[in-house]
Amino acid sequence: MLTADLIAEWRGQVGDESTPYLWSDTEAFNYLVEAQDTFVRKTKGIPDFTTRAITYLPVTTDVPFTKFSPYILRVMSAQLETAETPVTIANHSDLPNILTDDYGRLRSGLFLDDDTGTVTHGVLGLEPHKIRWYKVPSSDDTCRLHVYRLPYPRMVDETSQLEIDEQHHRGLLLWMKYLAYSKEDAETFDKNLRDDNEARFLKYCDEARMEIERLRFRPRQVRYGGI
Numbered sequence: 001m002l003t004a005d006l007i008a009e010w011r012g013q014v015g016d017e018s019t020p021y022l023w024s025d026t027e028a029f030n031y032l033v034e035a036q037d038t039f040v041r042k043t044k045g046i047p048d049f050t051t052r053a054i055t056y057l058p059v060t061t062d063v064p065f066t067k068f069s070p071y072i073l074r075v076m077s078a079q080l081e082t083a084e085t086p087v088t089i090a091n092h093s094d095l096p097n098i099l100t101d102d103y104g105r106l107r108s109g110l111f112l113d114d115d116t117g118t119v120t121h122g123v124l125g126l127e128p129h130k131i132r133w134y135k136v137p138s139s140d141d142t143c144r145l146h147v148y149r150l151p152y153p154r155m156v157d158e159t160s161q162l163e164i165d166e167q168h169h170r171g172l173l174l175w176m177k178y179l180a181y182s183k184e185d186a187e188t189f190d191k192n193l194r195d196d197n198e199a200r201f202l203k204y205c206d207e208a209r210m211e212i213e214r215l216r217f218r219p220r221q222v223r224y225g226g227i
């Protein structure tokens with residue numbers, strides 16, 4: 001469904017088809033962008049392994065940190081392209097369970113910038129939208145990620161395309177109406193309609209998430225051992 005058509009349908013549902021509009025074109029477009037982002041967050045993100053701007057990170061000799069896209073919601077796996085070796089992705093809070101010596105202590109050189117070698121881990125959470133390599137790279141490479149992310153490229157105007165599947169486009173109208181009726185203006189604010197559309201949208205997202213997860217994750221087989 002075209003972005004402009006979806007906004008026109010939303011205007012019909014909120015009774016805002018005649019100028020001057022209660023909600024400007026800019027507001028309507030921003031409501032749609034936020035609705036898609038919220039839907040994607042609630043359904044755990046869009047899987048991506050191929051978008052270079054998102055999934056390819058430069059690994060630079062002697063540089064401990066690399067920036068990554070703020071649109072990444074979750075990193076599932078990583079691998080060095082040239083070295084052809086996996087990179088374990090860890091949150092900084094997981095380090096005591098991963099990078100410890102034989103006595104359960106964090107390795108002393110963990111955050112020393114001169115502790116160089118082959119990258120084995122990428123640590124998240126030390127700085128916003130940056131990954132800290134361990135060890136600090138001793139050679140240039142590219143780290144390829146499998147991620148879940150927000151929509152990308154970002155929508156810029158009514159000619160932009162939505163990225164989520166078309167069967168979910170009309171579901172976005174609920175969140176657009178929630179935002180519209182939340183606008184603090186005597187002619188637009190409506191608590192009952194705001195709350196009703198919020199609840200209906202969250203229910204829709206929950207049902208969509210379960211549907212999407214059934215397609216993403218194959219049920220594991222349970223094997224029973226003999227006596």
